[in-house]
Amino acid sequence: MNRTPAPSALSRRQWLAAAAAASLALPGRTQPRAAAPEWVIGQTLPLSGPMAPTLTGLTGGSRLALDEVNRQGGIDGRPLRLVQLDDGFDPARTAANVRQLVLQDQAVALLGTVGTAQTAAALPVVAELRTPLIGPYTGSPGLRTRHNPYFFTTQASYADELVQMVRYLQQVQFRRLAIVYQANEFGTAMLPLVQKIVAAEGGTVTAALPLEAAGADARAVAEAAYASQPQAVLMIVAGPAVVPFVKASHARKGIPLYTLSLSVGSAILEALGADAYGLAVARVTPYPWRATTPLARGFQQAMERAGKPIDYDHYAGYINARVLIEGLRAAGRNANGAAIAQALERLGTVDLQGYKLAYSAGHHHGSDFVEITVVGKDGRFLR
Numbered sequence: 001m002n003r004t005p006a007p008s009a010l011s012r013r014q015w016l017a018a019a020a021a022a023s024l025a026l027p028g029r030t031q032p033r034a035a036a037p038e039w040v041i042g043q044t045l046p047l048s049g050p051m052a053p054t055l056t057g058l059t060g061g062s063r064l065a066l067d068e069v070n071r072q073g074g075i076d077g078r079p080l081r082l083v084q085l086d087d088g089f090d091p092a093r094t095a096a097n098v099r100q101l102v103l104q105d106q107a108v109a110l111l112g113t114v115g116t117a118q119t120a121a122a123l124p125v126v127a128e129l130r131t132p133l134i135g136p137y138t139g140s141p142g143l144r145t146r147h148n149p150y151f152f153t154t155q156a157s158y159a160d161e162l163v164q165m166v167r168y169l170q171q172v173q174f175r176r177l178a179i180v181y182q183a184n185e186f187g188t189a190m191l192p193l194v195q196k197i198v199a200a201e202g203g204t205v206t207a208a209l210p211l212e213a214a215g216a217d218a219r220a221v222a223e224a225a226y227a228s229q230p231q232a233v234l235m236i237v238a239g240p241a242v243v244p245f246v247k248a249s250h251a252r253k254g255i256p257l258y259t260l261s262l263s264v265g266s267a268i269l270e271a272l273g274a275d276a277y278g279l280a281v282a283r284v285t286p287y288p289w290r291a292t293t294p295l296a297r298g299f300q301q302a303m304e305r306a307g308k309p310i311d312y313d314h315y316a317g318y319i320n321a322r323v324l325i326e327g328l329r330a331a332g333r334n335a336n337g338a339a340i341a342q343a344l345e346r347l348g349t350v351d352l353q354g355y356k357l358a359y360s361a362g363h364h365h366g367s368d369f370v371e372i373t374v375v376g377k378d379g380r381f382l383r
Contacts, residue, residue: 038081039074039328041066042101043111044094044122045137047086050214050240054267055114057313058137059084062111064302064314065321075325076333083107089114091121098125098133108337109134109327112154112320116140116186126150131337132327132344135320139262139284142189144365150341153365154323154357155316158260161282162194162234164370165258166201169232174256175203178230180221180245182237183210190236198234206230215241222248226255235259243271250275258282258372266311269379276375283373286355287383288315295322295354312381319355323366326350 045059046052066080074080083105087093094113101107110126112135113119119136120143126133132150136143139158143151169177179194181187191208198205207228211221222245225233235257237245242263249257258280269276288310291297299318303310323344328335330343344350350357350366357366373381 037078039078040105040107041080041082041109041111041324042098042105042107043082043084043113044087044097044101044118045084045112045114046089047084049088051089051114054239054265055137057266057311058112058317058320060306060308061299061314061317061319062321063317064299064306065318065325068298068302069325075328078333080325080328082111087118089118091115091117094118095121095125098122098131099129102129102131102337107131108335109324109340111324112136112317114138116143116189119143123148123151129337130341132341134324134327134344137262137316139260140186140189141193147362147364149364150337151364152323152341152344152359154320154367155261155284156368156370157365158190159193159197160368160370161260161284162197163201164372165234165280165282166197166203168372169256169258170201170203174231176206176229176231177203178206178225178228178233179208180211180225180233180235180237181208182213182239182241184213186238187211187236194234194236211237211241211245213239213241215244218244219248221245222252225249226252230255232256232258235263238262242268246272246279247275250277256280261312264375265313269375273379276379277377279375281373281375281381283312283371283381284367284369285312285316285319286369287371287373287381288312289380293354295319295352319352322352323350323357326352 045055066082070079085097087097110131110133113122114137116138119138122133127148127150132152134152135154141157141159144157177198181191195205207225209221209224261282261284264281291300299315327340327344330347331340344359345361359366373383376382
């Protein structure tokens with residue numbers, strides 16, 4: 001009798017594998033689905049150095065918004081993943097990181113860069129790679145003068161903030177203003193703008209004094225500023241120098257101190273302690289403590305889930321990410337960077353139900369919202 005030879009061990013394994021594959025293809029059998037590809041969102045920012053501690057809220061808020069979307073199944077079934085690279089606040093590293101995030105990590109969009117020079121270094125790269133940069137952490141007017149089809153801001157500019165501050169001071173008859181500006185590229189670029197705005201609003205500059213970037217000369221600068229007999233002081237300073245200058249100014253309670261939104265985040269507020277009382281700060285996002293809009297309620301719920309106290313820093317990052325998310329949703333499942341940029345333009349009004357932005361093909365600076373807040377005795381911001 002002829003018998004079919006027994007298959008070898010290798011052919012038996014092959015036969016079993018083929019049988020298993022065939023059984024999965026039978027009607028009624030569900031085949032395992034491949035995981036949906038991710039939307040990679042890139043971000044370059046100073047994760048090290050003196051600026052790093054002031055940015056934890058901003059980045060934390062962005063992550064909260066992205067996590068919300070992922071809990072709901074992502075966008076078109078695709079989860080969002082944030083990839084961050086440290087640039088150490090070095091513009092050259094910022095540009096290199098942008099290139100790496102897009103070309104190696106396959107980021108389809110970029111969340112806010114940090115710093116004016118850093119953002120300026122990133123802009124030609126995002127234009128070359130046709131990848132949108134959304135929500136930079138700088139309000140420099142100089143970055144907005146020349147249109148870049150892949151650059152979208154989400155907050156008012158420093159010029160908008162300064163005009164609001166100076167106009168308010170003029171309304172209460174405070175016309176003599178001293179200016180303290182940071183002795184670096186940021187401060188020296190801002191000084192002529194501040195002087196121009198003060199003059200245009202009918203004010204007088206009593207003194208314009210540079211402050212060393214780390215604030216080592218804060219006491220001497222404060223004494224010189226107040227010796228010029230101003231009715232108010234404008235502090236155009238960010239980072240480590242804020243704390244020593246505000247502390248040196250605190251004894252002058254009768255002369256108000258006004259500053260920009262980027263100057264006083266949660267870390268600075270905590271470092272100032274009781275010396276923050278009375279400090280006036282321009283704000284370019286809505287007040288986050290009142291849950292009167294869907295946006296504020298969603299943010300408060302996200303912060304509660306994360307076990308974090310509500311603050312402006314997280315709210316700014318949350319809003320930035322929400323704008324990017326709207327662009328992704330409008331662009332479609334297989335969109336690339338160029339499609340996301342075009343989708344934001346087509347949307348026209350991006351209504352976050354508590355904060356509106358307006359974009360078009362020729363205008364990518366979505367908001368001019370500014371309001372003045374004051375730090376109360378308990379360290380909270382008052383409107």
